[in-house]
Structures are given as structure tokens and as C-alpha cells.
Amino acid sequence: MDTTIDPAISVRQLNKRFGALHVLKDIDLDVMPGEVLGIIGPSGSGKSTLIRCMNMLEAPSSGTLSFKGRPVGRRFRSAAGDIGTGELRRRVGMVFQHFNLFPHLTVLQNVTKGPVVVLKQSAAEAEATAMALLAEVGLESKRDEYPAHLSGGQKQRVAIARALAMKPDVLLLDEVTSALDPELVGEVLNVIRRLAENGMTMVLVTHEMAFAADTASRLIFMEAGRIAETGSPDEVLHNPKSERLRSFLSRFHA
DSSP: OOOOOOSSEEEEEEEEETTEEEEEEEEEEOTTTTTTTEEOOOOSHHHHHHHHTTSSSSSSEEEEETTEEEEOOOSSOOOSBOOOHHHHHHHHEEEOOOOOOTTTSOOOHHHHHHHHHHSOOOHHHHHHHHHHHHHHHGGGTTTTTTGGHHHHHHHHHHHHHHHTTTSSSSEEEETTTTOOOHHHHHHHOOOOOOHHHHTTTEEEEEEEEEHHHHHSSSEEEETTTTEEEEEHHHHHHSSSHHHHHHHHHHHTTT
């Protein structure tokens, strides 16, 4: 009996260019179900571009992307043998650095819109799911507030609830604490930590090294568009192999 488990996401020889700028260079990477993969590295190393390619918000210039063993096509709709970008984005959720909430919708409407429009849930079903998720992130009392009346940490927790309402298989998180005041970071990290404990497959770009050490099951260090080092958090953060990674980490221990 074949017990092989397909990676949740697999990229092979992935390259991304913006004009003459070669941002990602021959990336090979598997994200396994239930894994929390942390991506660290200096600004401009390609971290955010990589995870945006993982749900085709950015189309790779070359290379292949697979989701649960199915190749990802370039069309919105799935075709025989492949998965379209529409289905991929539904099943691989994204939480952005700057929240990207709809300012004209209430908290509840932000969380229910996707399930009603995309998943064709009834309004009652979508609202029940949304309220359960808002309770999980501690914001059920804010259901009728508009984003302008929320703190940054509250906005980010709503953004996470909105992504989870789509019932994704994988959650991508792009520097989700970098736009927050320091005192608000903890409330967002606590939500992500609980998701990790519950087995959610996640890929998170972060500069929070202590959080990465505590939450990620594996880390990759990116440098100049390549994966320079990979390993357990303990290996990467406490036994770096390269001088470049040692230099990068030294900034967090000053």
C-alpha cells in the first residue's frame, strides 16, 4: 500500500522576474500537510514574492507549482488534471501585511462576503461560521463595527478570520505583524499559535524570530532570491551554517 503523502504545496525550479529584476531563482520547496513553514531573510530576498507565487497572486516566470499533487494551471478555471487559479486561491488563503479589509463593510460582512459569493453558502450558514471564527479571535463583540474603528491588531485578527471562513487547506501569512504597534503584536501571534496547535498548514513570512522559533516546524532562510539554508528552528537560528545567516541573526540579538 502506498502511504506517500503529497505535499500541500510543491514548487520546482520556480523563477520570478519583474523586467530585468530576477527576484526568485530556481526555488525548490515542499510544504507538507500540517507543517508550519517559517520564511526569514533580509528585505528584498524574495520572501513575499515566493508566498504570493504559492497561490498565484504572482504568476511565476518559469517553473512549476503543484497543490496536493495536482499541477496548477494558468487559467482561472480548473481543467482536466490541473487546478485553476480560482480554486487554488480558495484553498490557499492569504493574510496580508496591511489587512486589506473592505472599508465599507462591517466586520461581520467582511468575514461572510467570500463564503456567500464564492462558496455559495447561505447567509445564515456564513454568519454562523463567521461568528464562531470571530469568537476564536476574540472579536465577536465587534461584528457591527467598520474597519476604521478597529485597532491594527483587531483588523489583522479580522483578516485572519476572513481567510479562515473560506475553509482553506493552507494559510499564507505575509509579515502579518510588521504594520502593528509593538503592544498589538502579541494578540495576533496568539491567534496564529493556536492555529498551529490545531494542525493548520501555514507558511509565514516573519521577522519575529522568537515567534518563528516557538511556532514553526521548519525554517528557510532566503538570500538574494534563493533558499540559502533550511532546517529546524533550532538548527537555523542557533546553529547557522553560513556567515550571511549569522550576520542576519546578529541584528536580532543586539
